[in-house]
Amino acid sequence: DILMTQSPSTLSASVGDRITITCRASQTINRWLAWYQQKPGKAPKLLVYKASILENGVPSRFSGSGSGTEFTLTISSLQPDDFATYYCQQYNSNIYTFGPGTKVDIK
Amino acid sequence: QQQLQESGPGLVKPSETLSLTCTVSGDSISTINYFWGWIRQPPGKGLEWIGSIYYDGSTNYSPSLQSRVTISLDTSKNQFSLKLRSVTAADTAVYYCARHVIAAPRGGVDRWGQGTLVTVSS
Numbered sequence: 001d002i003l004m005t006q007s008p009s010t011l012s013a014s015v016g017d018r019i020t021i022t023c024r025a026s027q028t029i030n031r032w033l034a035w036y037q038q039k040p041g042k043a044p045k046l047l048v049y050k051a052s053i054l055e056n057g058v059p060s061r062f063s064g065s066g067s068g069t070e071f072t073l074t075i076s077s078l079q080p081d082d083f084a085t086y087y088c089q090q091y092n093s094n095i096y097t098f099g100p101g102t103k104v105d106i107k
Numbered sequence: 108q109q110q111l112q113e114s115g116p117g118l119v120k121p122s123e124t125l126s127l128t129c130t131v132s133g134d135s136i137s138t139i140n141y142f143w144g145w146i147r148q149p150p151g152k153g154l155e156w157i158g159s160i161y162y163d164g165s166t167n168y169s170p171s172l173q174s175r176v177t178i179s180l181d182t183s184k185n186q187f188s189l190k191l192r193s194v195t196a197a198d199t200a201v202y203y204c205a206r207h208v209i210a211a212p213r214g215g216v217d218r219w220g221q222g223t224l225v226t227v228s229s
Contacts, residue, residue, distance in 0.1 A: 001170055032214065034214060034215030034216070036154075036215075036216070038154075043203055043219035043220065043221060043222055044154065044216070044219060045219075046215045046216060046217050048215075049208070049213060049214040049215035050212060050213075050214050053212070053213075055215075055217065087153065087154055089154075089156070089215065089216070091207070091214055091215065094142075094159070094167040095156075095167055095168075095169065095170065096144075096156045096159070096207070097156055098146075098153060098154040098155065098156060099153075100153045101153045101154070
């Protein structure tokens with residue numbers, strides 16, 4: 001199995017801050033990585049696929065980067081709507097796995 | 108726009124089988140562009156991928172659940188289903204059906220059902 005880890009598990013930040021979340025895979029997944037945002041009581045929302053491509057309609061303050069085993073999701077200027085939990089997911093193999101999540105809350 | 112909707116019992120007894128169905132509207136599930144899958148989320152915890160099925164009926168399952176899971180397709184009803192056998196309280200979760208894009212260059216899960224809470228309890 002490909003195991004995914006994320007850091008930090010919780011991130012406290014203020015509106016306007018630049019934040020970065022890291023996701024690591026236990027083996028190379030090339031660029032087959034997606035990022036999701038989830039708010040309480042809602043289904044996750046796809047933000048980024050293939051490590052760095054923004055899904056249609058996702059604000060440009062979000063960006064993804066990385067390849068191989070290390071990836072990042074950056075929000076350039078945190079907005080009130082961005083306080084949520086973020087998950088990475090690998091789809092390199094047909095057995096997909098999620099990271100444990102990073103909760104972004106208000107400092 | 109394609110929509111997904113889960114249906115099934117919200118309460119299942121321990122040792123019994125959890126059965127859920129996902130109805131897809133807005134397009135046919137008989138397409139080469141997607142896997143159709145199930146993902147769950149225990150209360151207060153993270154997302155767990157359960158498995159997926161392709162339009163030809165081929166399946167992939169999480170190794171940790173493989174011995175208890177079956178995902179099947181009913182193209183005549185534009186539905187796919189999940190069966191999880193021998194459930195315990197640890198299987199209590201919100202269950203999402205989902206569409207995985209596999210047609211390059213896109214990827215990831217771009218459509219989700221609203222989720223349905225299934226509680227395992229006697």
